[in-house]
Amino acid sequence: MGTTTVTESTRMTGMLAMYDLQTPFFNSALDGISDEDAHNRLNTKANHIAWLAGTLVQQRFDMAGLLGDTVYKQAADDLFKNNQGIKDGVTYPSLESFKKDWAHISPIARAVLVKVSDEKLDSIFEMPGMSFPYFDLLTFTSYREANCIGQIALYRRLLGYEGMKYM
Numbered sequence: 001m002g003t004t005t006v007t008e009s010t011r012m013t014g015m016l017a018m019y020d021l022q023t024p025f026f027n028s029a030l031d032g033i034s035d036e037d038a039h040n041r042l043n044t045k046a047n048h049i050a051w052l053a054g055t056l057v058q059q060r061f062d063m064a065g066l067l068g069d070t071v072y073k074q075a076a077d078d079l080f081k082n083n084q085g086i087k088d089g090v091t092y093p094s095l096e097s098f099k100k101d102w103a104h105i106s107p108i109a110r111a112v113l114v115k116v117s118d119e120k121l122d123s124i125f126e127m128p129g130m131s132f133p134y135f136d137l138l139t140f141t142s143y144r145e146a147n148c149i150g151q152i153a154l155y156r157r158l159l160g161y162e163g164m165k166y167m
Contacts, residue, residue, distance in 0.1 A: 005114055006114075007113070007114050007115075007116070008114065008115050008116055008117045008118075009116055009117055009118045009121055011118065011121060011135060012113060012114070012116055012121075012138075015113065015138055015139070015142055016110070016113055016114065018142045018145075018146070019109075019110060019113060019142065019145075020110070022142075022145050022146060022149060023102075023106050023110075025149050025164070025166070026053075026056060026099075026102055026149060027099055027102070028164050028165050028166065029149050029152040029153050029156065029164050030049070030053060030095050030098070030099060030152065031164075031165070032161060033049060033095060033155075033156065033159070033161060035050070035094050035095060037049070037159050037161075038050040038053070038092070038095050039091065039092065040159060042155075042158060042159075047085075047086050047151070048086070048092075048155075049095070049152050049155050050092035050093070050095065050098075051086040051092060052148045052151055052152050052155075053095060053098040053152065054074075054076050054079060054080050054092055054093065054098055055080055055148065056098075056102075056145060056148050056149070057074045057076075057080075057098050057101045057102050057105065058074055058076075058077070058080035058081070059141060059144065059145065060102070060105045060106060060109045061073060061074045061077070061101070061105050061109075063109055063112070063113075063138070063141055064105060064108050064109040064112050066125075067112045067113070067116055067120070067134075068108075068112045072105060072108065074098075074101040074105070075093065075097055075100075075101055076092065076093045076097065076098075076101075079092065079093075113138075116134075116138075120134055121133065121134050121135040121138070122134070122135065125137045152164075
């Protein structure tokens, strides 16, 4: 925490600060959780840790591809592409696999975020049934990332692990 990066758009400064904060939180939230526990839905229909981790990784890969000029894919792309929901009866990849992909895409996505221009932020992102400025998409992406990391942190406690460390 505490480094400042000059961004193409001043609107990205705060968002980049959140990105930099959340990048290590992903690993902290997953630290020490077994792959067996990562699939435990606690007898609910809630998304389990493995799905939450995979969808966060997918979100960063998708964001980098959407804003950059290269298509990036995580190892588990087939399970998460096109915003797929959780699948019953599927064993998701290991948390180590997600951590590896997170470590790979995070600096790439960060570099893309630094270079996002005001013109791009004001342009319209379109998907079936919706359209909104890219700035709104990135704001939601940042919110969702924090939300999912928070869900994993709660799962840690519910599964009997010690609380997430922030440093």
